[in-house]
Amino acid sequence: MLVAIQGCSHGSLSAIYDSLAQYTAVHSRPVDLLLLCGDFQALRSVHDFPSLAVPRNTMRWGRSTSGNHEASNYMWELYHGGWLAPNIYYLGAAGSVLVDGLRIVGASGIYKDHDYGKGHFEKVPYNNSTLRSVYHIRSYDVAKLMQLPRTDHTVFLSHDWPITIPRHGDTPALLRRKPFFRSEVETDTLGSPPLLGLLRHVQPEHWFAAHLHVKFAAVYEHGSGSVLAVGERPVAQQGNVAPIAAAQSAEAAGNTNPDEIAIDDEDDFDSIVAPAPTSAHNGESNANPDEIAIDDEDDFGEPSAGPSDGGTSAELAEAATAAAGNSRGVEQAHGEEAKQAMKVDESVDLVKNVREEEGLEAAKGVLGPEQAGRPAQPVQEVKEAGPSSSSSGRVTKFLALDKCGPGKDFIQFTEIPTPAASTSTSTSTTPRLTFDPHWLAITRAFHPYLSTQFHQTPLPRPDELDALVSDELERIREEGLLVPPRGQPGGNPTAWYTNPQTEAFCGMLGIPNKINPAPPADHPADNAPLHPAI
Numbered sequence: 001m002l003v004a005i006q007g008c009s010h011g012s013l014s015a016i017y018d019s020l021a022q023y024t025a026v027h028s029r030p031v032d033l034l035l036l037c038g039d040f041q042a043l044r045s046v047h048d049f050p051s052l053a054v055p056r057n058t059m060r061w062g063r064s065t066s067g068n069h070e071a072s073n074y075m076w077e078l079y080h081g082g083w084l085a086p087n088i089y090y091l092g093a094a095g096s097v098l099v100d101g102l103r104i105v106g107a108s109g110i111y112k113d114h115d116y117g118k119g120h121f122e123k124v125p126y127n128n129s130t131l132r133s134v135y136h137i138r139s140y141d142v143a144k145l146m147q148l149p150r151t152d153h154t155v156f157l158s159h160d161w162p163i164t165i166p167r168h169g170d171t172p173a174l175l176r177r178k179p180f181f182r183s184e185v186e187t188d189t190l191g192s193p194p195l196l197g198l199l200r201h202v203q204p205e206h207w208f209a210a211h212l213h214v215k216f217a218a219v220y221e222h223g224s225g226s227v228l229a230v231g232e233r234p235v236a237q238q239g240n241v242a243p244i245a246a247a248q249s250a251e252a253a254g255n256t257n258p259d260e261i262a263i264d265d266e267d268d269f270d271s272i273v274a275p276a277p278t279s280a281h282n283g284e285s286n287a288n289p290d291e292i293a294i295d296d297e298d299d300f301g302e303p304s305a306g307p308s309d310g311g312t313s314a315e316l317a318e319a320a321t322a323a324a325g326n327s328r329g330v331e332q333a334h335g336e337e338a339k340q341a342m343k344v345d346e347s348v349d350l351v352k353n354v355r356e357e358e359g360l361e362a363a364k365g366v367l368g369p370e371q372a373g374r375p376a377q378p379v380q381e382v383k384e385a386g387p388s389s390s391s392s393g394r395v396t397k398f399l400a401l402d403k404c405g406p407g408k409d410f411i412q413f414t415e416i417p418t419p420a421a422s423t424s425t426s427t428s429t430t431p432r433l434t435f436d437p438h439w440l441a442i443t444r445a446f447h448p449y450l451s452t453q454f455h456q457t458p459l460p461r462p463d464e465l466d467a468l469v470s471d472e473l474e475r476i477r478e479e480g481l482l483v484p485p486r487g488q489p490g491g492n493p494t495a496w497y498t499n500p501q502t503e504a505f506c507g508m509l510g511i512p513n514k515i516n517p518a519p520p521a522d523h524p525a526d527n528a529p530l531h532p533a534i
Contacts, residue, residue: 001100001431004031005412007210007401008039015404019411031413032431033099037210037401038108038159042084043071072134073124073497075108079515080443082501089433091157093120094141096148096439100431101419105202106157107145109137110211110346111192113369119451132346140449140456142194146201147442147469153419154204156396159211161191162199163368165398169218178214180355181367189368199396206416209400212367213348215409218398440481440509441473447511481508 004023009016016034024030078084081092091097091106098104115136122130137160166174166185175182184190190212199207203222351363364370402408445468449457459465498518506513 001032001102001416001418002029003033003035003414003416005035005037005208005399005401005414006404007037007215007410008213008403009036009041010039010403011041011043012404023413035104035155035157035208037157037208039210039403040084040088040090041071042074042088042090044074072122072126072131076120076122076124076134077497077499077502077516079120080502080505082499082505093138094145096145096436098434098436099418101153102416103151103154103436104157105145105148105154105204107137107141107195107198108159109135110160111194111368112136112365116194117456119453119456121452121454137192137194138456139194140446140451140459142198143459143465144442144446145198147446147465148202148438150201150203152205153417154202155416156198156202156204156207158192158195158207158209160195161209161212161400162195162207162398163191163193164188164196165199165218165220166190166216168220168398169216174214174216178212178352180352180360181212183360184367187371189371191368193369203394204396207396207398209398210403211348212400213403213408214400215402216398216400220396220398222394222396437476438469438473441469441476444472444476444509444511445469447509447514450514452514481510 004020006016020031020034074084075090075093078090079093081090081095081097084090089097091104091108093108094106096103096105112133115133115138117139118133119140120134120138122134126134166181167188171185175185181190199220200222207220346366348367351366354363399412401412402410404410445465446459449459451457460468498513498516502515503513503518506515
């Protein structure tokens with residue numbers, strides 16, 4: 001499968017599609033799947049502007065600004081995942097889907113220690129505090145992802161980076177491009193501690209990220225027999241860490257496993273962005289009898305036009321310049337203006353500007369935890385398997401990409417194999433996007449503990465959670481799923497909107513909609529038809 005991976009898009013969909021068209025024109029092959037690593041900034045109308053965490057004076061309809069944020073009201077409406085637009089599917093706060101049998105796992109948001117252990121308490125309309133905390137990753141969602149089984153043919157998407165990942169690539173080159181990262185890199189505080197735990201547990205073949213506005217490749221070799229708590233550095237690295245000298249480059253480390261698919265820089269385009277998974281709902285697929293198709297028909301009316309047929313380098317450069325102009329209001333903020341802007345916008349560009357004037361110790365805690373070590377809200381320990389396990393010799397290829405703009409490494413094209421059973425039985429040339437039955441079981445098992453209050457409900461012991469998930473997976477296979485009627489998309493600037501997709505998802509699993517429940521009269525009938533899961 002030919003996959004395009006995009007860093008931060010910042011709302012530049014036209015430029016995204018033009019860049020894909022340019023690739024197709026040059027290589028005479030269309031892209032099968034497009035993955036977007038955050039900052040999509042889906043805006044349906046002006047109603048969504050109040051929930052976008054960017055300085056007010058940088059907002060423009062039809063464009064968007066730099067930042068680590070989304071229209072958080074819309075993202076919350078689709079907490080469990082759903083269609084943001086025709087053929088653009090959001091994985092939710094956390095999620096897992098299958099594309100021709102290839103598992104695509106996602107963890108949204110960025111890490112902040114003081115919000116990690118809380119419930120999803122934020123409500124529309126957001127204030128200055130909740131406008132930021134609403135997109136901070138939560139321990140509940142990480143715990144759900146930790147229930148996913150380790151399988152081959154897995155890709156992980158995140159916005160933030162796992163901490164310590166800079167040590168597994170060309171660290172000196174990273175610091176030459178982003179010298180203001182040095183403090184976090186040398187103390188292993190650049191990025192997200194929970195994502196390190198997920199990296200070690202899921203052990204995907206590929207991990208793609210964005211957020212820090214720089215292209216960086218690494219190869220993470222999963223060791224055998226080691227035990228490390230999420231967010232806790234090895235004893236040898238505690239205390240003051242000497243400045244990093246020469247780190248093994250990702251390219252050199254990649255040669256250790258001849259079966260891995262190389263990430264080829266020759267196909268980079270310095271032009272613009274490219275977003276989320278492209279769905280295909282009309283193709284036949286007998287690849288996996290447990291797959292449950294995700295259908296976007298009738299949700300949005302007629303699909304929008306696809307990428308243009310052409311797209312010269314000059315045209316792409318012009319589009320890139322226009323897109324980059326949307327973020328210059330933030331990028332050019334300095335001094336007190338930059339510090340004030342960071343109260344709304346936790347942007348890496350603002351951190352750079354502040355540190356250029358005040359030194360590397362300024363703006364602590366914006367790019368990762370303020371101190372290395374175990375988070376205040378600990379995540380369960382990750383025990384890497386011994387030599388006899390299937391984890392022995394597993395390697396994850398990590399790639400982070402820049403934001404869109406001229407001269408930036410924002411997009412990558414690569415081949416990723418899909419399971420042989422999936423490709424050999426499919427009669428369609430278009431990839432098929434389906435639910436991951438295991439993720440549906442996890443969602444149903446964890447749902448009683450989903451908190452929309454300030455405090456997170458304590459979770460059962462890991463062995464009890466394992467049993468709950470196993471029971472729900474068997475139940476889905478035996479009983480099927482409920483499919484309620486559809487509604488119409490919309491939005492509201494001051495109150496939550498009962499999104500019909502979330503209503504449909506919760507109805508399918510037979511769980512109450514805790515995200516944005518409709519008034520009782522608007523709930524679908526309890527006698528909705530059964531749809532078999534197998």
